Amino acid sequence: MTTDERIMLTGNKAAAWGARMAQVEYVPAFPITPQTEIVETLAKWFAEGTMKGKYTNMDSEHSMFMAAGAGAATGVRVFTASSSQGILHGMESLYTLTGWRVPLVIVNVSRALATPITLEPDHNDVMSTRDCGLIQLHAETCQEVFDFILLGYHIAENPNVCLPVLVNMDGFYLSFTREPVLIPSQEAIANFLTAFKPAQPVFQASQPMARASAVFGGATYSYFKMQHNLAAYHAEKVFNESAQKFSEQFGRTYEPAEKFHMDDAEFVFVMSNSFATKGKAAVLQLRRQGIKAGLLKLRLFRPFPSAFIAEALSGHKNVAIIDQNLSPGMGGITYPEIVASLYSHPNRPKRILSVIGGLGGKDIRESDFMSIINHFKDPESPSPLYLFDDVDMASFQKIQNIANPKEEPSSS
Amino acid sequence: MTAFVNPYKKIKDLHPKEAISPGTGLCAGCGGLEGLRLAMKELGENVLICNAAGCFTLLSVYPFTPLKSSWLYTTMGAPVPAAQGVRDALDIRMAHKGLSNDENLLVMAVAGDGSSNDIGLGATSAALHRKLDFIYFCYDNEAYGNTGFQLSAASPLGSATQTAPTTKVHPAGAESFKQDLFEIWKAQEPTYIATVSPREPVDLSNKFAKAKTLQGPRMFICMSPCPTGWGYDPKESNLIAKLAVDTGIFPIKEYFEGKVVHTKPPKKRLPVEQFLERQKRFRHLFEPERRDDIIALIQQHVDEYWRRYE
């Protein structure tokens, strides 16, 4: 694009535009709902010559991520996308290529994991990549999807990071939802993200090297893992620098987490991704009802901006951490991370509640936020709190009665 | 028909330069290493090996690499997708980013028979479908060697492996015939397929010399006698390789331009038991009592194969 343009785009299209405007050179791809629109769009742009480089149809996510990592290790700007089962199928490759220390951007379109199989979103897929050493940015809007891809390359390609960046968006709620997205001109983007010059050594004949050879003896393994860890930690500083530069160029400012009506909030909801929009609406409604609510939206999830989050949440009485994921037998996955961040803070919240909701695309309604508020008022109430009410149960039982009819239909 | 003249006639002609240094942790007498060493002499130094988890993972152990060229450790199932990524990236850089052709690399996937026949076969098949320009080197020691010799789809019928052991109740060992990887690959019509044996260094070198002149998928299966897993004295590695050829168990051949040619057909095939009896993995076919039924089955399988060609 030669001038800035504001156009209606789905999250998937915004992701494709992000890759295009970042002048991505290589896309190894494999389809999976609800991500497929991204790679279809890119396939078309490569086929018609709008994008230069190569689009390769791969045979699985395991192969796709491996090709993506190997392409990055050979010195091209790489983009790929996946979702859900695809992330799990590619997990071995994800761990492998993060250890290679190569930059690329991966978009994950969140979709709940089998079993049971479904198409609708929750965050267990992206949480499964939590420990593999990726940088993670979680998007709430289609604009954030686009922006985070540019930002992602800026961070990934920093010589002191050299790690893949995963940009996350919710399936359906963002992937298939159109809203206005501002696409800056290629010229403006060039001021922020220059043509790819790899900071890491890349394969070519004049640079023979062995990459990722086996190691024996724990000290060697530990050293490289600790270096990986240091680079990931360092990425928070790089995120802030890159976001600063992004803000100067494009006027949109991104902090590691977004504070929404936090100043005087007595009840804070911690959320991430597209459902944070619903949380914001609930905050406004609760405030109209005279309840001082606020919201903290997680954005940079790896590295985990512990200090920023602790600072943001300290001084607030009640914090509800809403996890749209579940670690059976433990509860929400971000909950213990946030609690750990707050532990040594002198002004930590009095009550921190774990809430599980939105699994498999189950809606989180504004009334659910009222339930959470009420829950705080009862000192005996259990944690985690599951956003599943009597109406949900009745409608489920109706369905189950078809699958597994009871002799006496349950009264409702 | 493409004319290709074999550059080598005898052992003394072989490429003098080594591309793999000694000092690796592979077993003494490893037939696969012998094959790869000869292959790499021919392919030279502008090569990138994408390695699958397997015995050859031990080729490069930090901080050492025996290769003068490049190495990328991948995973057990995805050396070929890695080769795809490298190939694509080099092509992109040469086409659009001014990378000089001198910087090009010959991309190679190296994998054992377990990776080749089992966990990585799907990904390889996909690359054959895409006509990926690369060389594939399968070192075939007929089991998962690096983990201690467990059954793979390349384990021959009647052989004992750790996961198809021979017992009184179940005396036979592996119950299926060795998967015919050559034929599986051939169905996808790659540019070139060859089976090679370290026992035939001239034939092996000529085939790699030929492959080097071609484009597209160029696939190799290297018979890799394994003293550790097969159970014989390491010094007999070449003898075992020779018997595999002379009994007709391992046909040395190539597929090119639609035709299969046996480049080293056994003149007069020896009985298979001469190959079997020297290896511990087949010992149960000879003692405590001879299993003529299984030996005959193996012989019959070999005879049927050669009947198609003799």
Add this chain to the structure above:
Amino acid sequence: MFRIRMHGRGGQGIKTASQILGSAAFNSGFQAQDFPLYSAERRGAPIVAFTRISEDAILERGPIVVPDLLLIGDETLLESPQAAPLCGSDESTVIFINSEKKPEELQKHYSLSKLPLQWNLTELCIQYLNHGMLLSTALAATGARLIGTISLQALLKAVESELGAQGIPKKALEKNHELAQTIFLDLPSTTFPARQPADLQANSLIVMEQKGIRDASPLIFATGNMALRKTGDWRIQRPEIDYSHCNKCLICYARCPDGAIRVNADDHPEIDYDHCKGCMICAQECPGHFINTVREAGAES
């Protein structure tokens, strides 16, 4: 507690030796623990195995750093910097070496700080088992005897259970029993100096600094540097070319898996003993049989 560390080569039965000794101790009513250290190395390469024996619960795991008893099955390892069998031994460590050399000679030859115990187990193995490489029973019997608290009956039961599990024929088992009995009855026992645990001293932990990407990820730029690793110490046998007959056919050169035979200036093959693993393919394949096989320990004498 007795901490026994055994050194040998892949294929010599070192792991089995540690298991026989472990089971023998268990059969004698002790707490026991045994395990081999698997590394990437293969047949012929140095390997190490451990046995811990105690009257009380064993609150240790992993490699034995400071052994009470070192059983060195293959004396050539004493010259291997990679195997470093003496590593961690102190003034209280009892060192046993399987050798035909006398203790004084061993001490001098390998510059040992103290006189080792010595017995020619290889000779006994050849005598009883017809194979000098199968050290499992001999080494375990040596360990059992030296420790002194394990009964012969417990040892023989352990030989049976461990070798039996490997499917060894009855006749061979009997021979192993005879071998164990001979060693157990003929070898003098020894005493172990008491060892007092030292007070724990803290390590100096470091705060790691982030390095640039070339140093922060597993990259090797010194290509071809594997030759720095000497695999010559894997050899049990050494090939020696008889140059008076060698006709430069170079079959040995082509057939060497490791590329440890080079062609010298006058086109003769030349063996790189720093790296030759002693597979002996060259000797087997030489058409005129002009490559001799020499047992490594005696190759110099």
